[in-house]
Amino acid sequence: MMLQDRVAMVTGAGAGLGRCHALALAGQGARVLVNDVDAQQAAAVAAEIRAAGGSALPAAASVTDAAAVQAMVEQALAAWGRIDILVNNAGILRDKTFAKMSIDEFRQVLDVHLMGSVICTKAVWDPMRERQYGRVVMTTSSSGLYGNFGQANYGAAKMALVGLMQTLAIEGDKYGIRVNCLAPTAATQMTGGVLPPEALQRLAPELVSPGLVALVGPDAPTRAILCTGGGHFASAHVxxxxxxxxxxxxxxxxxxxxxxxxxxxxxxxxxxxxxxxxxxxxxx
Structure with a gap:
């Protein structure tokens, strides 16, 4: 299997895309630390992986809590000795037009998407550098790449992650760390009020995760922006x-x-x- 005995940490993995990512990684042989703010959901996904014969541990924490994130990383290192893969998937929506959006609503989205990814990546960066191996995926969005009405906060956070990816891919290259972005379109709790029902029926989150697996595999690219939904895959470029x-x-x-x-x-x-x-x- 592509990821046999690799160790992966997936944030926001209690449901939706994160759950699908965690299951897909485990299906390729990875041992998975399942993170979510909801402890019950994280535990349920970890149990689902173990029931299928895989190896997983739950970790309940907010990605904005640096101490809790560091504890998650220590949990994985204690259990499995290393972290090879980080999937920064956790996110929230606070959609409104910019005119009606409060500064707090703007900041909340940046804190989770951008700073949450920074905090998690910083926590695994040194262990990856020491082992001369790492795979990091940022979850960006077409809202950041191209803009979407009512998503100024979300779009700003998602495009910031592209900039973060670009620099970390350069800095991580000599340490065997490859950093990429995934821009998914999927029917999840976050997109339920954004996309029409007929579109949601065609956008199963399970169809996104094969792209995620490709971005963290042994032959993964680096500095790629992979756009995927409904079984379609394309790359975006700046x-x-x-x-x-x-x-x-x-x-x-x-x-x-x-x-x-x-x-x-x-x-x-x-x-x-x-x-x-x-x-x-x-x-x-």
């Missing part, structure tokens, strides 16, 4: 156009506006290997 040299001058703003079509021309665009690519192009 690109840079060739651009136009305008230089300075009193009329520079007018020349930028006048050259917009050429600036935005996507022919021969590239996917930069690192952020400094922009500077290198600008200084040619």
């Amino acid at each position: 690109t840079l156009t060739r651009g136009v040299r305008i230089d300075g001058g009193d009329d520079a703003a007018q020349r930028v506006a006048g050259a917009w079509e050429a600036i935005d021309d996507r022919r021969d665009e590239l996917v930069p290997a690192y952020g400094f690519t922009q500077v290198e192009r600008e200084l040619r």
Whole structure:
């Protein structure tokens, strides 16, 4: 099996996508630490894995609680000696138009999605570096990549995770740590009020998890953004156009506006290997 004897920690795994991810990882031979804020749900999924012949432990904690997350990691290390895989799946929704959204509602979503992923990744980073092996997946979204009405907080958090992934993939490369993003579409409790019923029927969360397994396997890519739902898989990229040299001058703003079509021309665009690519192009 692809993940025989690997150790995985999946956050928000008490239901929905997280549960499907945990079951899929266990089905490929991984030992799974099942995290959820709901202790009963975490225990139920861990029991489900064990009943199927797998190895799993429940861990009830909020991903925003750094001490509790560290205790989870210590639990996995004590039981299995290492952590090979982290799936940052935990999340919440507080959907409203930006005009009606409170700052607290904005911050709550960033705390769980972004800071929760930061806290969990930070807790496993040193153990992965020491073993020279790791697989980390951030859960991003088309809401972050492309925008969705009423999801300014969610979209901001999800796009921030792409930036986090880009840098951690670079920093983790020499330690054998591969970091990727998964952008899922699935019928879960979180999406129940967002998508129409006919769409939800076609978007079983089980259809997403094969993509997750591919992102944490021995031959996993790194710095990938995998978009998947309903059994369809595609990759997204942050690109840079060739651009136009305008230089300075009193009329520079007018020349930028006048050259917009050429600036935005996507022919021969590239996917930069690192952020400094922009500077290198600008200084040619």
